[in-house]
Amino acid sequence: MRASMTEDVKRLAIRVRKSRGEEIRRSLLDMGELDTTLRIGKDGDFLLFPLREDTRLSENIENWRLWGKGIGIVSLGFEKIKGRIVGGYRECLNGLPEGLRPFLPSSFDVIGDLVVIKLQREVEPFGGNIASAILESHPGIRGVFQDLGVKGSFRIRVLRHLAGENRTLTIHKEYDMRLKTDIAKVYxxxxxxxxxxxxxxxxxxxxRVLDMFAGIGPFSIALARASPASEIHAVDANPDAIILMEENIRLNKVENIIPHQGDARELTPALGGKRPFDRALMNLPHSSLEFLDTVLDVMGYGWIHLYDILKRDELKAHRRFIKDLVENKGMNILTLSSREIKGYSPVEAFVVHDLKLKG
Ligand SMILES: C[S@@+](CC[C@H](N)C(=O)[O-])C[C@H]1O[C@@H](n2cnc3c(N)ncnc32)[C@H](O)[C@@H]1O
Known part of the structure; x- marks a missing residue:
């Protein structure tokens, strides 16, 4: 195996095809398993993600097998990234009483060159110290904000500036997309x-695709790039999201997205008037189910991807609700599969229902 790294630090690593690299990198980051102080390796068509020294992933082989076929675990040497501190921001943190260390966040969101972090009440007074430690340990980060939750129907984050640049506009890179966003104005x-x-x-x-709650357009742009001959209607009620979506359409050089600003419930009947949609995306997870009725009226025999935040014991009832609604419209379901994407709270889950309609 040819590995393009020096033999600096020996680690267990996840080996995966480049096509699934971003997905696996994100999962490892979410689980706090990726060693971000080491440079990701390359081996032909494969990427090698170094795991933290104290990884528990290899103990539970089922954990990473769940990601599917073609994922291996190997042990090899990795190059240290200059300026990154081993152990992450905790190693640079000063001024925090030792007893409060268990309350420190184990992960945070990196959006472009900004960090958004949730803080437990116990460590809130030390937000400035935590943010300075993040800036010191992550050379690419320019500003750090505390996440005080999302509010309103536009799902906008309430933020408190903690350290670094007090700027909320940034460009986030995801796979081969560039997404301009303003963390204070849009979701x-x-x-x-x-x-x-x-x-x-x-x-x-x-x-013919309908992205009902499209935000700044990340789903629409990913689909538009994958299928340039498709026609994608991207709806959002937030005018700032539409302005950024239009910029993102230009940035990513896609020509098959048609943005619409307004309420998806009001706009959908007219958008579906001419020809039924083949696919609909419904990413307003606290209330997507309330819009299903509207979407079914404009669908052909295609797919609906409905994102849903629910208590785990509500899954059966939500699936029943979907089935009943489809049947009451005189339509038929070919498949309905529901999958948990991530935990949302100790009792709630973020689930996607993939629904395929048939004639
Ligand atoms: C959870 S965000 C999803 C954004 C985007 N799909 C993404 O993944 O980044 C939900 C979006 O729905 C928009 N929204 C809320 N209610 C709406 C409505 N009735 N009609 C259209 N858009 C709406 C919000 O402005 C927000 O951008």
Missing amino acids: FTPRLAGERHRLSRMIGKSE
Whole structure:
């Protein structure tokens, strides 16, 4: 095996094809398993992701086998990234009483060159110290903000500036897309990168797609790039999201997205008036189910991907609701599969329902 790294630091690593690299990188980051102080390796068509020295992933082989076929675990040497601190930001953190260390966040969102971090009440007074430690340990990061939750129907994050540049506009890179976003004005999460990639591998050659809650356009752009002959209608109620979506369409040089600003419930009937849609994306996870009725009226025999935040014991009822609604419209379901993408709270899960309609 040819590895393009020096033999600096020996680590266990996940070996995966480049086509699934971003999805696996994001999963490892979410699990806190990726050693971000080491340079990701390359071996022909494969990427090699170094795991933290204290990784628990190899103990539970099932954990990474769940990601599917073609993923291996190997042991080899990796090059240290200059300026990155082993052990992450905790190693640079000063001024925090030792007893509060267990309350420190184990991960945070990196959006472009900005970090958004949730803090437990116990460590909130030390937000400035934590943010300075992040800036010191992550040379590419320019500003750090505390996440105080999302509010309103536009799902906009309430932020507190903690350290570095007090700027909220940034460009986030995901796979080969560049996404301009303003973390204070629109909703965007890097955590759905794997999901966008999955849908971009599902789309056919020439589909009519409705992205009902499109935000700055990450799903629409991923699909538009994967299928240039498709026609993608991207709707969002937030005018700032539409302005950024239009910029992102230009940045990513796609020509098959038609943005619409307004309420998806009001706009959808007219958009579906001419020809039914082959695929609909519904990413308003607290209330997507309320819009299903509207979408079914404009669908052909295609796919609906409905994102849903639910209590785990509500899954059966939500699936029943979907089935009943489809049947009451005189339509038929070919398949309905529901999959947990990530945990949302101790009792709630973020689930995608993939629904395929048939004639
Ligand atoms: C969870 S975000 C998803 C954004 C985008 N799909 C993404 O993954 O980044 C939901 C989006 O729906 C928009 N929204 C909320 N209610 C809406 C409505 N009734 N009609 C259209 N858009 C709406 C919000 O402005 C927000 O951008």
